[in-house]
Amino acid sequence: MRRKLLFVAEGVSLAHVARPTVLAGAVDRQAYDIAFASNGQFPVCAPSPDWELHPLESIDPATFLERLGRGKPVYTEAELTAYINADIALLQKAKPDCVIGDFRLSLTIAARLVGVPLMSLCNAHWSPYATATKMFAPDIPIARLLSFGLFDKIFRLAWPMASKSHCAAINKIRKQQGIPSYSSLQEYYCDGDMVLYADIPSLTPTSGAPATHQYIGPIVWSPAMARPAWWNEAMSSPEPRVYITLGSTGSVDLLPTIVEACLAEGFACIVATAGRQAFDSKHPKVWAASYLPGVDAAQIASLVICNGGSATAFQSLAVGRPVLGICSNLDQVLTMTRIQDAGAGTFLRAGETTPAKLRTALRAIATQPNYGMRAAALQREMAECAPAQRFPMLLRRMLGREPAQAR
CATH class of the missing domain: 3.40.50.2000 (Glycogen Phosphorylase B;)
Known part of the structure; x- marks a missing residue:
């Protein structure tokens, strides 16, 4: 029946x-x-x-x-x-x-x-x-x-x-x-x-x-959608890439600051706004869209910056990429506390996020191999x-x- x-x-x-x-x-x-x-x-x-x-x-x-x-x-x-x-x-x-x-x-x-x-x-x-x-x-x-x-x-x-x-x-x-x-x-x-x-x-x-x-x-979801026209250009960029999205509940006012810090640290930026704001950077190493196939974007990045919620954080870990969470609510803080304890990322609260703190966190993840190793270990566990x-x-x-x- x-x-x-x-x-x-x-x-x-x-x-x-x-x-x-x-x-x-x-x-x-x-x-x-x-x-x-x-x-x-x-x-x-x-x-x-x-x-x-x-x-x-x-x-x-x-x-x-x-x-x-x-x-x-x-x-x-x-x-x-x-x-x-x-x-x-x-x-x-x-x-x-x-x-x-x-x-x-x-x-x-x-x-x-x-x-x-x-x-x-x-x-x-x-x-x-x-x-x-x-x-x-x-x-x-x-x-x-x-x-x-x-x-x-x-x-x-x-x-x-x-x-x-x-x-x-x-x-x-x-x-x-x-x-x-x-x-x-x-x-x-x-x-x-x-x-x-x-x-x-x-x-x-x-x-x-x-x-x-x-x-x-972990339940990993990514929108079933075509890649944007600029995708191949972003993939061919020689700089390491970072995927940035603050999702439906992050502090979107911080997006320009985050992008500027990433560019200052030598990253190219792939940005998804979740339809919450118009973001039109003229920088040649910044590519943006309202929505992106998040798992694919995380896969071509060296690390992911998100609001710290499990939706995007798990997209990142599912492909073995470390996470930098810019957290607003308690659920996001709790998610990122566990990821930080596991050595696969770190976090800041939105209200304490400054360009200097962002650059310090980015530099640590980019230069300390343990972040990537722990993210890869969690990727294997998630697959099982x-x-x-x-x-x-x-x-x-x-x-x-x-x-x-x-x-």
Whole structure:
């Protein structure tokens, strides 16, 4: 009997749309019908026309980024209530045998109220079972005011309380439904009948996790598109190349500064703006486009500069290239902390990024072979942990279980 899967992407960033799109494309169409729900915010990552498509509203990405940038909870109680109602209507209409959500946090209530098994996709650095690592603050106004070195210390002390405060809105709704509250943001972000970590264990280890928490490997997505007309010119350039993209959530105002630092260090620059700004450099060693096939761009580069998020960072590591992350939000900082600890890259917060610090970081990656060696080692590990194989196996396991009671 064919089963029906519903993939739900929270369209506040490209990564949360790309990952479920990749997983939906990995399942056996002879065994499953596919439904896909999102807001259509990122047409560069369009779902297959063969899928059953459902429109689903999300908050505006600019609102999402503004709240992240100020260290505020990303959803209000009213927004979460509207999300839950919309999710329940979607589930009742689509009638899936299983729903797979990427950062659609309202599904943790909606799916259980309807009685549909929920698989939640997240990064392992959010796991309640993640092994301890030194935390660094995101790029929020108070960090710039006090200095990042000082605020990092304050942030580590304040994080447990701050984490709980980010759960206040969802906990109020859970209480109304008679569901126990979350005690941390980690529990909130990693809740589901099965939780799928889009990571490899050696990069982001966990300890004591239950069998319902499983690694599926980094999900690497790159837009299926033609290479731009200037591609061969860029490839024939004798200078080492750097691929620069700040994605859908990075500090795009820093792009000119980053390009200038790269040129000063002798790099040619391949730039993707993710459609967020017009960037027209007249320099003969700078080539730019709104979007690029990211894996191909990383492959012809010596290193990749990105916002530090897992989407582009994993593109880079998938082809064995070290990463320089210019991080804004906490998710990006957590991703790059693990990559830095592994020796495959380094990072700066956007608010502490200066031309001098950029050039120092670029010079270190370019001159110290260990960065490339560690990136190549992670490339080999990533190749052995393929989501296209792991996800269908875990899906079969999931569909053999009854949905758990809400936690």
